[in-house]
Structure formats: structure tokens, C-alpha cells
Amino acid sequence: MRRILFLALSLMGALWPGLSHAWWQPDWAYRKPITLDAGPQGAAIGGDAGRAPVLVRLHTGNFSFEGVSENGADLRFVAADDKTVLNHQIEQFDPLLGMALVWVDVPALPAGTPQQIWMYYGNKKAAASGNGQRSFDPDYTLVYHFAEANAPARDTTAYGNNAQTTVVSAEGTVIGRGAQLGRAPLMLPASPSLAVAAGSPFTFSAWIRPEALGPRQIVYARHDGSAQLILGVDQGVPFVEVNGQRSAPGQPVQAGQWSHLALKATADSVTLLVGGRVASRLSTGLPALGTAAAVGADGPQGQGAFAGAIDELRLSKVARPDALLLADAVSQGSDSKLTKFGADEQQAGKSHFGFILAAMPLDAWVVVAILGLMMAVSWIIMIGKGRAFGAMERANTDFMTRFRETAGNPLDSLASGDRVAAAVKADSPLWRLYAVAIEELQRRHERGYDVNAVSASTIGAIRAAMDGVMVRESEKMARRMNWLSTTIEGAPYVGLFGTVIGIMLVFVVAAMAGAVDINSVAPGMAAALLCTAAGLGVAIPALFGYNWLAARSDAIGADMAVFVDEFSTRLAEEQGEGRQARAPVTTMRSA
Structure with a gap:
């Protein structure tokens, strides 16, 4: 029974993550x-x-x-x-x-x-x-986001209470785009859905930003005969008036700063809220209001104009809870603490590395593309050099085997016939050293020098010719190796450059959006650091490859130096002055 219970619990534990992440x-x-x-x-x-x-x-x-x-x-x-x-x-x-x-x-x-x-x-x-x-x-009987550019504000509710006048758009407001007030009021329609019965509930809310603080700046006004409802700012202090009765001074607003302003009415009171907090209250209900309302002035004539910007204007036919108005005030700004974002997930189980790639901006992709090009070129060079050096080493080994087999025979015996394969002649630097030595010796014989014996000056000249070929062979082996050294030194700096730019953009965007939590900056930071990781990923293989190729190049260079010494010694021993005259050296024509 215990075993069955244990297996059941284990099965539930295995299935639970999948069920919880449906x-x-x-x-x-x-x-x-x-x-x-x-x-x-x-x-x-x-x-x-x-x-x-x-x-x-x-x-x-x-x-x-x-x-x-x-x-x-x-x-x-x-x-x-x-x-x-x-x-x-x-x-x-x-x-x-x-x-x-x-x-x-x-x-x-x-x-x-x-x-x-x-x-x-x-x-x-x-x-x-x-x-x-x-x-x-x-x-909600009216909601204006002011997302339209220099056009009448569109009501996003089902009532269709679109604005009757056009206002100038304001960019960079608290939520996207807003409206600039001060020249002419924003007139609302006198629709049945916006009509207010006597003592009925009502809520007004909006974000405002006064450019300067002055006397009696009207934000919202509505008159119907002797009935009156006015919401405004007087020397920076918000107020509400109902039929001439004005609220007591409350929390002020600041010029050039956004403030959330709201009023809500019940059957027996009208409450003014600033920043989602109660600022003052009137012990009276609203009168019956059925005419058009004006935003930004006291009527269409523009008296008491409000000079500033407005955003996210809402009207409701109910008295909204204080908690909702406070939630609007504290969550709609860029420094909202209401919403917190987690890491993105993919249905197929996307890896963390995949999320980092998904978070990479364009500039990071440009850096990674440059590093990818550097990596491709460096790997092509390393593979090509590795194959070339391998062919040289095999050809040198084959040639030295043939060369040492000629001990006691004329030195030019390898130059005649087919004792040396064509692949060896094409790949072996030692063969090219040997061939230039034979050519130099032949040239001196054709001029009548050292016919019977090779002088010390001829040996020196041959050695100099072989040294010249050795230098050219060393240059050939070192060709394009400078690209590897550039990749080793430059790739980390290219990656670091991408990281610095990426981190700068992350902080700039976070500052503009007002996001300060780790979830908002971590993906961008990880994507920026990926550039440095990519730079190191390009440089480290290039470093290993460069050292490996340099060691093989040095070994081939050492073989050439040893061969020059060995050839010069054999030449001095077999045909140098003081030795018996030997047969003339065969020409290279037969090669």
C-alpha cells in the first residue's frame, strides 16, 4: 500500500508542472x-x-x-x-x-x-x-484616449459620444498622446447617455498638466439654465462648484506636472479627488444637466480657459469606488507598481538562450553579424592553413626520405628522373630550397666557375639563395595569419561595444518608460551581454587556432633551416675544394 501511494504521489509530482503550465x-x-x-x-x-x-x-x-x-x-x-x-x-x-x-x-x-x-x-x-x-x-459613458492626431477625440465606448470640436494634439503625455487646451474648449455632445438627472451618480476623471497657475482655470463645465457644475483649478488649487457652492481648498497641483483629477457624485455629496485621494467634499447632489459640456473653458466662448494639456478623459454614470480612482491615479503613470512582468514563455519549451535572442535589439544583431563574419573568415583561414601545413609536413617527410637516400651519390640525383613525386614538388618547401640550390650551382657551372670543385664563395652564394627562398616560404606561411591575430584582439572589443550600446539603450528605455524593476531591464541586459559572449566565442577559438598554426609554422621553418645547414654541409663535403673532382652536376632540364 505504501509503495502504491508513493508511486501515485511521484506520478502526480511529475504531471503537476505540466498541468500547472497548461x-x-x-x-x-x-x-x-x-x-x-x-x-x-x-x-x-x-x-x-x-x-x-x-x-x-x-x-x-x-x-x-x-x-x-x-x-x-x-x-x-x-x-x-x-x-x-x-x-x-x-x-x-x-x-x-x-x-x-x-x-x-x-x-x-x-x-x-x-x-x-x-x-x-x-x-x-x-x-x-x-x-x-x-x-x-x-x-462608462465617455472615454477619450486622444490617440487621434489633430482630430476630434473619439469615444471608445459603445455610446459613441465623440467630441464636437478639434483640439491640438499633445505628444509625450502621461499615456501616449493627449490634447492641448487653452485656445478653444473641447465641446462634448449633448447626448442622452451623458444627461445627468438630479441627484444621480456621476464620475469625472482626467489627467491634467497646467502650464501656469492662474485664477479660475476651468477643466470641466456644464450649465443647464440655473443649474451649474464646474471643475477647475484656482491658483493651483483644484475646486468643484455646484450651483455656486464651492468646495474648500484641498491638495494643490503643480505647474508643468501631471496630476490625476476626479470628482464623483452621489445622491447627497460631491467629492473632489486629487491623485486618487479625497481633497474636499460638498454636501449636495448634482442638479439635472442635459446640455453640452465644455472641457478646458467655461462654455464655448472660452471664459476661464485652462492653459495646459489633458489626457485620458472619462465620464461615468455611476459613482466609481475610491479604490478604483486611486488605482487609476497610481497605475496609469510610467511609474506604475500595479503591473509586474515575468519572462516570456514558448509553447515548445523555449530555452533561456532563446529568450535572450528574442530580446536582442537591432544594434545587437548588427554586432553579432559582424562577429559572425569575423568567425567565418577566421575558421576558413584556420582550416585552410591547417590543411596546407599538413600537406607541407607530409611532403617534407617524403622529400627528406628521398634526399637522405642519395648519401654518397651526386647531389643533383633527385633533380633528374621521377624520383620525387609531383605532389611533393608542389607542396614541399624543402624541395624548393633544394631546387634553387641546384639551379644556382648549374648557373655557376655554365659560366665556367667551380667546374671541378665548389668553392666556399659558391657555397655562400647557394646558401644565400636558399635563405631567400626560406624567407619567401615563411612569408607564404604567415600570409593571412594577421587576420587571426586581429580577430583575437578585436572580437572582444567589438562584442564589448555592442554590450555598452545595448546597456545604454536598456537604461534609456527604462527611464523613458519609468520601469525600474528587474523584470523590465533583465532581458535587455542579458541580450547586451550576449554581444560580449559572442566576441569571446569568436576570439577564443581563433586564439587556440593561431597558437596551433604558429607552432606548426615554426616547426616547418625549423625544418627548412636544418635542411639548409645539412645541404650546405653535404655540398662542402662532397664537392667542396680539397676533394677529388667529381662529375659535373646534371642540369635541371630533365626535372
Whole structure:
């Protein structure tokens, strides 16, 4: 029984990793875990926010943009159960710049245990599924991302409350693109979905950045007869007015800085929130409002114009929870602590090295391509030199065997006939030394010198001719060896250059995106360090090959030096002065 229980537990342990890492659909090749932490260690919203549109901000620090379609159409967001597909909307997706802004509809955002969702990608055949009408719950009556360039703002909810006027686009806002206010107000439509009944709930929220602090700068205004609702900033202090009743001063905002401004109304109160925190409260409900509203001024005439920028404007027909407004304020900026990104995974079990390759930017690939070219050339040289030196060593061995067999015979006996194979003559440096010596001796005989005996001056001349050939043979063996030495010294520096550039880009992108966690910078750092590893991978084999080839070249050079000495000695012994005259040396013509 114990054995059966042990085997059952072992089988469950073996199967559990596969069960816990189930894949949503096989058509998607990659996925990335995203942890949403609204607790004290994360966004610290202090309460349950309920259903919330969460901004997923992708950049090269946390996402490589490799394997995903050009417009992000294959992005899918799945709950932790790996079954429930979450609605999402793409506000911006630019793989060339390495930036993407995606809103994901999270059914619940509790302040307790962190929850994980999956982002799937890597299916080129997938059709786009992002839809803002489903990403924001039906209680949102107007949502402007201001993603359109110098065009009327488009409402991404199902109500279609598009702006009635055009404002100038503002780049580099808190979330992608925003709108520049101050010249003319942004007029909202007087649609039934935006009408507010007396005492009904209502929520307004937006990011604002005043250029300068002045008196009574209107952010949102709506008049319907004597009924009035105004939200603005007075000398840097946000305020709300309902039918002339103004809120007490609260937390101020700063010029040139982004601040999240919101108001929510219930049946008996209107609350002003700055940065997601309650700043002041009026003990009154809203009046009935059914006319058009103005953003950035008190009506279409432009009184009390707000000079500054605005981004992510939202209206709701319910009073949003304080925790949700706080979550918006602390998670939509670049320094969000709500979302944490894990390492990418591949369905087929992609290795860590594969993830590093996927995270490599273009500049790293350029460096690796250069190193690859250097490696290819160095290996071609090493293989070619190794084969050439091997042929030289075999030919030299064969020639020396034949040469030593001629002891006591005329020195030119190898030059006549076919005693030396053609391959030896083609590959052996010793043969070329021998041949130039015979040619030099023949030339002197043809001129009438040293017919009966070889003088010391002739031996010196022959030795000088052989030394010249030896120098040329040494140069031939050293040819292209300088490329190997350049590869040994230069490849690590090329790799280090790629690493430095890569690390610079990682920190720049992280600073621009406001990402400071290890998961956002680790992939880029690993990809940058891969350049140094590639440089060392090119240099180390070249170093070993260079030393091996240099040793073989030195050995062949030593054989040539020994042969010159041996040949000169035999020449002096067999045909030098003081010896009996020998037969004239046969010419090289028969060779």
C-alpha cells in the first residue's frame, strides 16, 4: 500500500508542472505572465476596486516585440485559469519604437492577494480582437484616449459620444498622446447617455498638466439654465462648484506636472479627488444637466480657459469606488507598481538562450553579424592553413626520405628522373630550397666557375639563395595569419561595444518608460551581454587556432633551416675544394 501511494504521489509530482503550465490555445506560440498587485507591496489602493480597465504598458525593457504581429492583432489576454479571455483595447502599438499601450478589462481588482493574467502572442493568422466597447464596462459613458492626431477625440465606448470640436494634439503625455487646451474648449455632445438627472451618480476623471497657475482655470463645465457644475483649478488649487457652492481648498497641483483629477457624485455629496485621494467634499447632489459640456473653458466662448494639456478623459454614470480612482491615479503613470512582468514563455519549451535572442535589439544583431563574419573568415583561414601545413609536413617527410637516400651519390640525383613525386614538388618547401640550390650551382657551372670543385664563395652564394627562398616560404606561411591575430584582439572589443550600446539603450528605455524593476531591464541586459559572449566565442577559438598554426609554422621553418645547414654541409663535403673532382652536376632540364 505504501509503495502504491508513493508511486501515485511521484506520478502526480511529475504531471503537476505540466498541468500547472497548461497552454490556452496551441496556435499561439508565446505568452508572458503579468502580475497585478494592488496590495501594500504593489499599488497599495487600500480596497477592492472591482472591475477595472488596467493599462498594460509594453516597452523594450519588458517586451522584445519579437514574434508578435506588426499591429498587435494577435495579442490575447487570458485570466489565471488559462481559459477566460479578457477584453482588451489597443491604444497604441508601435514595434519600431518599441512602445505599446493596451487596456485590459480585469473583472476584479482586489487589494489582497496578487493575481496573474497571461498575455499570449505569436499567431500571425489571428484576427484583431481588441474592442474598447467591451474593454470598458457599460457604466462608462465617455472615454477619450486622444490617440487621434489633430482630430476630434473619439469615444471608445459603445455610446459613441465623440467630441464636437478639434483640439491640438499633445505628444509625450502621461499615456501616449493627449490634447492641448487653452485656445478653444473641447465641446462634448449633448447626448442622452451623458444627461445627468438630479441627484444621480456621476464620475469625472482626467489627467491634467497646467502650464501656469492662474485664477479660475476651468477643466470641466456644464450649465443647464440655473443649474451649474464646474471643475477647475484656482491658483493651483483644484475646486468643484455646484450651483455656486464651492468646495474648500484641498491638495494643490503643480505647474508643468501631471496630476490625476476626479470628482464623483452621489445622491447627497460631491467629492473632489486629487491623485486618487479625497481633497474636499460638498454636501449636495448634482442638479439635472442635459446640455453640452465644455472641457478646458467655461462654455464655448472660452471664459476661464485652462492653459495646459489633458489626457485620458472619462465620464461615468455611476459613482466609481475610491479604490478604483486611486488605482487609476497610481497605475496609469510610467511609474506604475500595479503591473509586474515575468519572462516570456514558448509553447515548445523555449530555452533561456532563446529568450535572450528574442530580446536582442537591432544594434545587437548588427554586432553579432559582424562577429559572425569575423568567425567565418577566421575558421576558413584556420582550416585552410591547417590543411596546407599538413600537406607541407607530409611532403617534407617524403622529400627528406628521398634526399637522405642519395648519401654518397651526386647531389643533383633527385633533380633528374621521377624520383620525387609531383605532389611533393608542389607542396614541399624543402624541395624548393633544394631546387634553387641546384639551379644556382648549374648557373655557376655554365659560366665556367667551380667546374671541378665548389668553392666556399659558391657555397655562400647557394646558401644565400636558399635563405631567400626560406624567407619567401615563411612569408607564404604567415600570409593571412594577421587576420587571426586581429580577430583575437578585436572580437572582444567589438562584442564589448555592442554590450555598452545595448546597456545604454536598456537604461534609456527604462527611464523613458519609468520601469525600474528587474523584470523590465533583465532581458535587455542579458541580450547586451550576449554581444560580449559572442566576441569571446569568436576570439577564443581563433586564439587556440593561431597558437596551433604558429607552432606548426615554426616547426616547418625549423625544418627548412636544418635542411639548409645539412645541404650546405653535404655540398662542402662532397664537392667542396680539397676533394677529388667529381662529375659535373646534371642540369635541371630533365626535372
